[in-house]
Amino acid sequence: MSKVDSTASAKHFDRIRSFVLRAGRTTAGQQRAIEELGPQFLLSFKETPLDLVGAFGGSTKPKILEIGFGMGETTAKIAALRSDDDFLGIEVHPPGVGALLKLIGENQLTNLRVIRHDAVEVLEKMIAPNSLDGIHIYFADPWHKKRHHKRRLIQAEFVRLLVSRLKPGAYLHLATDWHNYAEQMLLVLNAEATLQNTSNELVKVETFDASDIAKADEIPNEFKPTLEQLNAQHAGYVQRPAYRPVTKFENRGIKLGHGVWDLVYKKK
């Protein structure tokens, strides 16, 4: 098998550290699921490209990758609903991996595989260019504090890596409940020339202002909009696609009047 072509991430950016490993005990049930179902559904991290068809027992169904599935409820629901697609979920949180394996067993899902590792490295090393039909990133850690914004996943360089792994015509779907991050996603993704925003809506950014443009070198990798971006109207958000279930946590937020923003792009 050929080596993964990493030209899209040619200079091998300093990997974003988008997570801290949360404390949390793996329950007995999750541990049992790891032991019993791990051999079939849990793939090990490797520094070489993954044979995606082989990983799904020879299935040639479209392959959708999810980054940061948390406890996996959404992932399992989508995999059950969309049985004509195969799903590869990546998460670093061990109890989450156990929880999703448990859901795979309970729902007898066959179209789902799991990797417990940093998704950035998985994309770089294991996923070949032009091999995915879709990518899901739901409620990525928003890193609220400004000095932590450099830990946000959605930054131009990482987006180039994401896009390089999508086939032409494939989609990228993100959702977030943090307005400032939604706007960062919008500006970063709209600026990526190989992506087409599928929204018909036009919006202006509200949570960034001129002070975000300044301090250029103070916080490396921090997202800084241009004046042009601040003043322009942008292709915006979409209605939540029907396949993405509303999470418990999202429902609570909606009741409190918080917003949720879905973004869907197509690779040209």
Ligand SMILES: C[S@@+](CC[C@H](N)C(=O)[O-])C[C@H]1O[C@@H](n2cnc3c(N)ncnc32)[C@H](O)[C@@H]1O
């Ligand atoms: C805020 S939670 C959202 C979980 C889930 N998507 C949901 O909607 O409930 C973000 C998750 O992303 C995971 N995560 C963050 N960065 C990651 C990375 N680089 N690779 C794999 N998982 C990551 C975290 O461990 C965490 O479980």
